[in-house]
Amino acid sequence: xxxELTKLKQAMMGQVDRNNVVANNLSNVTTAGFKKDEPxxxxxxxxxxxxxxMSQATDMSQGDLRNTGNPxxxxxxxxxxxxxxxxxxxVYTRSGSFRIDNDGVLRTRDGLPxxxxxxxxxxxxxxxxPSQITITEKGEVFADGELMDxxxxxxxxxxxxxxxxxxxxxxxxxxxxxxxxxxxxxxxGFLEDSNVNPAQEMIELIEVQRQFESMxxxxxxxxxxxxxxxxxLGIYR
Numbered sequence: 001x002x003x004e005l006t007k008l009k010q011a012m013m014g015q016v017d018r019n020n021v022v023a024n025n026l027s028n029v030t031t032a033g034f035k036k037d038e039p040x041x042x043x044x045x046x047x048x049x050x051x052x053x054m055s056q057a058t059d060m061s062q063g064d065l066r067n068t069g070n071p072x073x074x075x076x077x078x079x080x081x082x083x084x085x086x087x088x089x090x091v092y093t094r095s096g097s098f099r100i101d102n103d104g105v106l107r108t109r110d111g112l113p114x115x116x117x118x119x120x121x122x123x124x125x126x127x128x129x130p131s132q133i134t135i136t137e138k139g140e141v142f143a144d145g146e147l148m149d150x151x152x153x154x155x156x157x158x159x160x161x162x163x164x165x166x167x168x169x170x171x172x173x174x175x176x177x178x179x180x181x182x183x184x185x186x187x188x189g190f191l192e193d194s195n196v197n198p199a200q201e202m203i204e205l206i207e208v209q210r211q212f213e214s215m216x217x218x219x220x221x222x223x224x225x226x227x228x229x230x231x232x233l234g235i236y237r
Contacts, residue, residue: 029198029201033168034195075096114151
């Protein structure tokens with residue numbers, strides 16, 4: 001009896017984890033470039049027990065491209081990520097909502113420098129602030145017609161190996177195998193929307209709640225049976 005209660009407790013914890021994944025997806029419906037997570041349950045067996053554990057994978061499919069008209073909003077049509085410097089390492093993102101700081105450096109909304117082939121991208125020339133910024137599909141950055149740098153767009157042979165690193169960034173472990181894209185398909189004046197389908201996630205959330213409630217009823221039933229058996233043993237003594 002105690003064994004069954006333990007199994008149900010493990011299953012309920014799995015549903016809690018699943019609920020957290022779905023809730024996080026829903027909270028990022030409007031986050032540019034966000035990639036949803038999908039929960040998976042794996043059956044683990046040994047000589048005494050069969051249980052399930054949950055893991056999650058990131059869906060790297062592209063979201064819709066939305067026209068914003070802002071020349072510092074960028075999206076990538078197809079594979080690849082914008083490369084950003086964070087501390088002593090590089091991180092990667094599909095969110096191309098950028099700005100230019102007071103020194104002319106192209107940065108993320110969080111203030112991190114966006115990397116080009118020459119390092120930090122600076123659009124200021126000897127004449128100061130440019131009146132027009134143009135970014136081509138190849139990622140070439142022009143300031144008033146002068147080529148300043150080219151965006152470092154990084155793709156991966158195994159993008160599923162990427163790990164989320166907070167603030168809509170990804171980290172690349174050794175198994176991801178990065179390479180620079182020559183034809184990245186950069187779209188100026190666009191942002192990539194989240195690939196979360198809110199209707200699908202709501203259905204998933206309802207399913208999680210139903211399964212959790214069903215398990216709660218089973219726990220109460222087993223608990224009642226357990227108490228009844230204990231009481232009967234006490235009478236017979």
